[in-house]
Amino acid sequence: MMRKFTIFLLLLWLPSFVSSFYELNNMMDLRKQLIVLTGLLGFAYMGAAIILSARFKWVEGVVKGLDKGYALHKKLGISAFITLILHWAVIKSAHWAVQLGLLIRPLHQGKGKGQLMSGVDWVSMAEKVGDISFKFFIIFTIISLVERVSYKKFKGVHKIGGVLMLAGIFHTLLLINWDLSLIPMNIAIILISIISVWCAFLSLTGSIGKKNKIKGEVIRVDKFKSGSDSTMVARLQIKLENSLQYKEGQFAYINFHDGEAPHPFSILNYDEDRKLVEFGIKDLGDYTHTLVNEINTRTKVTVEGGYGYFQVSSDANQVWIGAGIGIVPLLSRLYWLQKTANTGKNKIKKIHLFYCVNNEKEAFFNAEIKVILRSMDFIELHLIESNKGNRLTSEQILKSMDNKAFSVSFCGPEGFGVSLKDTLVKAGLSEASFHKEIFKMR
Structure with missing residues (x-):
């Protein structure tokens, strides 16, 4: 999707390049086109990133899941970081060339259009805002990518993105030209600006996901240990005040009102009749660690969700792989299959469920x-214990499927899934x- 979006942006820029192709007599003319291109890419990447962060349902449908949306959000942020550095470097290149004696400083005729309102030089102001916000964006991106920064601080710092986007919109809209060849690109910039302003407002006011938030109360806690005093896994049952929009395999954000940012789990x-979510x-x-103990x-x-598109496949033969806590969305699938067993919705012939853990405890x-599988004999459970020297391999999966066509649903550590x-x-x-579910929100 990232590639398609970039190609679309290049096509928007192409008319500008083609219309000025025969006027590209020197490096300064080419520099102008590179400024437009890098500016467009950086602005559009930032705009798309902030739109993804707003958690709109229609956007989640486009990217096929909020988890994939956040992975794309990260790629867009990094791409904006790179292209805006290039944008800044191309702008500064003329100044550097003059300093090196490679160019003679051109005579400026003034920026008349910037003096139209109350004698204020809006163009110069837009350039200064762009320069200052660019430097803050560099710091903002570096902090966002440092995973040692706690999730709470990460979420707090990330709100600055809304302010930086507003600064980018101010900078861009005051500097765009309205040549005929630029109209398609400018229309796209205005549309991105309008949606991004709304998203920035939602972010800065804490209103993201507001329509999907439901108040509730924890009514049951089961804590699991593996021989130590410390709890390894906690199972929570929450009574909700309203119904949750839910499909099996999804996740939700939980705000425990403990000073921390809401976390995805x-x-x-989910029992819709009793409004109980687990x-x-x-x-x-x-x-x-503090939470489960x-x-x-x-x-x-407060529960916000559900999100994600990790739903049951329609393939006749399937392999499910849950590693550690990654078994949870697959367990929700089992409950869904149990509820729909007699509805005729399922055409599944065989499921091999691999539950990968360190040890049986x-x-x-x-x-x-x-207990669930007692009523579903088409599902076969395989417990894979690594302390016994067992590691799930592709050979083991292929052998279990006996050359039949099948699909795989995986939830667990990223490296294991990639391998x-x-x-x-x-x-x-x-x-x-x-x-697979990309359960990594930063």
Whole structure:
């Protein structure tokens, strides 16, 4: 999708380049076109990134899941970072060339159009705003990419993106020209600007996802340990005040009103009639360590969701792989299949479910899965314990499927998923048949 978006932007810029092609007599003329191109790319990448961060349902549909939207958001941010550095460098290149004696400083005739309103030089102001906001954007991007920065600080710093986008819009709209060849590009810039202003407003006012937020209360907590005093996984049951828009395999943001930013967690199960939603949360860091050990019933929460497109495939033969806490969205699929077993919606012949854990003591949901599978004999459970020297491989998957066509649904560590996908694709599986959730929101 990133490539298609970039090609679309290049096509918008192309009329400007073609119309001035025969006027490109020197490097300064080419420089003008490069300024337009890098400016367009940097601005559009920033605009698309902030639109993705607003968590609009229609946008999630376009990118096929909020998890994939955030992966694209990161790519767009990095691409904006690179193209805006190039934009700044191309602008400064004339000044550097003059200093080096490669060019003679041109005589400026003034920027008359910038003096139209109350004697204010709006063009110079736009240039200064662009220069200052660019430097802040560099710092902002570097901080955002440093994963050692806590999630709470990351979310707080990320709100600055809305301000930087507004500065970018001010800079861009006051500097665009309205030559005939630039009209398609300028229309796109105005549309991006309008949507981005709205998204920046939502971000700065804390209104993102407001329509999807539901108040609730934790009514049950089950804590799982593997021999130590510390809780490894907590299973929460939350009573909601209103119904949740939910499909199996989705996740939701939970705000525990503890001073931390809302965090995304996979939904384990949802009972629409009783408005009960369940989550499985693992100790994966400082915040979740405190959460799973200290969370208790009667805790007031706000749930925002559901998000994601990690739904049950329609393929007759399937492989499901849940590594560690990655079993949770697959468990929600099992509950969905159990509820729809007699509706005729499913045409699944066989599912091989691989539950990958360090040891049996950490297979916290194993007993629950076995209970569900009593009514679904077309699903076969395989418990893969790494402490016994067992590591799930593509050969093991292929052997279980016995040369039948199949699809794979994977949820677990990124490196594990990439390794399995690569080896399965080499063995003949199409890339489109490997489905995974990109559960990384930064």
